[in-house]
Amino acid sequence: MAAYVVGHKNPDTDTIVSAIAIADLWSKRGIEASPIAQGPVNPETKFVLGKFGGTAPEVQTDATDKQIILVDHSDLAQSLDNLDKGEVVAVVDHHKLGDVTTSNPLEMWVWPVGCSCTVIKAMYDFYNVEIPANIAGMLMCAILSDTVMFKSPTCTPQDKEAVETLAKIAGVSEYMDLGVEMFKVKSAVDGTPAAELLMRDYKDFDMSGKKVGIGQLEVVDLSILEPYKEALYAEMEKLKSEGGHHSIFLLLTDIMKEGSDMLVLSDDPAVVEKAFGKGVDGKSVWLDGVLSRKKQVVPPFEKAFA
Ligand code: MN
């Protein structure tokens, strides 16, 4: 049975590149595997694939009767439909362990590093498989993206080391320049509907039984998003009423100023003060130094909701 490699919903560059690379590595280990995705690729990923000759994985959303390798997530809420009707045979991730369970032993690579692709770089080394130059380039970009060019508090020395090595394999001398180019592509919101921007990097969480949505938009300058704020908030209201959320938060992250303006829509806005020690000013709150949803936003909210 062929295995399918899949990342989380609303795929980002790490999720897509991880699926492509793991399918490559598995194939070279003699196990048939194909990358799939739970949705279309975002503009940043499109840029990375274009740069290194990658192809966007086919979109599939159901796990029934499939062998599945999960990358960049292990939460049911982030995964394929009917995951229990398929078989999870491996997990490669860098998030907190989720609620996926299996009926058979599995291969599991979950490391506390800044990007799944950093783990995958080490897996290629472990299995003594040479990393193709184009895949090295994509892995390198995914690490620069997930770690916000090493600025995120999630970044570890392993991430930097992996980028250095991958850049050499890919033949990229000025990888930081490529990173800036990539973040400029990510920042371009011109003409994109607010609904699409809200969902671009959006995740639902279960926090003590409450449905909490947290989205994030990373830009090189927050003024890019200023004209969109009202429309984004209106989309948050729509999503909340349709999805039955307790709260929806949207991080508008300025990667140069290194902080986030968080739009807040909640049945109990006091959770923000509880989580960050700072109250909401109108519809939003500036969180200085906050770049990482995973490390700086989800844990304090989980505590505040508990
Ligand atoms: Mn991801």
Ligand code: MN
């Ligand atoms: Mn990731």
